[in-house]
Amino acid sequence: MRVVVATSNAHKIIEMGEILSPLGIEVLGADAMGGMPEVVEDGTTFEENAAKKAQAGALAFHCPVLADDSGLEVLALNGEPGIYSARYAGEGGNDGRNLAKLLKKLEGIEDRRAQFVCCIAMANADGSLRGTVRGIVTGRIAEGARGTGGFGYDPGFIPDGYDQTFGELPAEVKNGMSHRGNALKEAVKVFFSGRD
Ligand code: IMP
Numbered sequence: 001m002r003v004v005v006a007t008s009n010a011h012k013i014i015e016m017g018e019i020l021s022p023l024g025i026e027v028l029g030a031d032a033m034g035g036m037p038e039v040v041e042d043g044t045t046f047e048e049n050a051a052k053k054a055q056a057g058a059l060a061f062h063c064p065v066l067a068d069d070s071g072l073e074v075l076a077l078n079g080e081p082g083i084y085s086a087r088y089a090g091e092g093g094n095d096g097r098n099l100a101k102l103l104k105k106l107e108g109i110e111d112r113r114a115q116f117v118c119c120i121a122m123a124n125a126d127g128s129l130r131g132t133v134r135g136i137v138t139g140r141i142a143e144g145a146r147g148t149g150g151f152g153y154d155p156g157f158i159p160d161g162y163d164q165t166f167g168e169l170p171a172e173v174k175n176g177m178s179h180r181g182n183a184l185k186e187a188v189k190v191f192f193s194g195r196d
């Protein structure tokens with residue numbers, strides 16, 4: 001079985017492939033389908049933004065489509081950067097600058113609890129929304145960036161039960177417990193149980 005994911009983010013496509021291929025599901029990214037349509041991510045929740053991306057993808061590609069909207073919520077910052085995780089450092093920002101901004105904001109703050117959230121939406125071929133599911137992983141923000149694995153805030157996030165960051169842990173360890181892994185497991189149960 002193949003599933004189309006409405007994203008051009010190579011890291012997300014790789015992770016989704018690593019998680020879904022053992023289940024016999026092949027992941028195709030938007031670039032393989034002719035390119036991701038323009039989507040304004042102006043929703044106020046991960047669910048809304050994921051639904052927008054899935055529905056835009058389904059209408060553009062004329063097939064059922066999954067989309068992921070995800071981010072990091074830091075308790076001491078009232079859930080920041082949240083839905084703004086990808087653009088936290090502003091115009092011209094990147095993963096390194098986003099994490100640097102977060103680490104700076106948390107300087108001197110003892111409570112470093114945080115969670116990654118991943119919402120996955122599925123749209124039918126006609127663009128209607130089939131539903132959304134959510135996965136989380138809880139942990140804490142490290143004192144500095146460590147490791148080169150993963151992407152985004154991974155070098156700054158230590159999952160509960162570990163001392164290493166997601167940037168230091170092997171991909172299979174991250175995928176086995178991550179917000180994206182958990183959301184995808186739920187998505188397979190909810191969306192693909194009948195395999196249509
Ligand atoms: P989105 O592409 O609009 O969903 O933005 C997701 C952003 O959240 C990414 O650019 C990262 O900054 C962050 N993020 C989401 N998932 C992860 C992850 O697994 N590791 C590290 N950062 C993540």
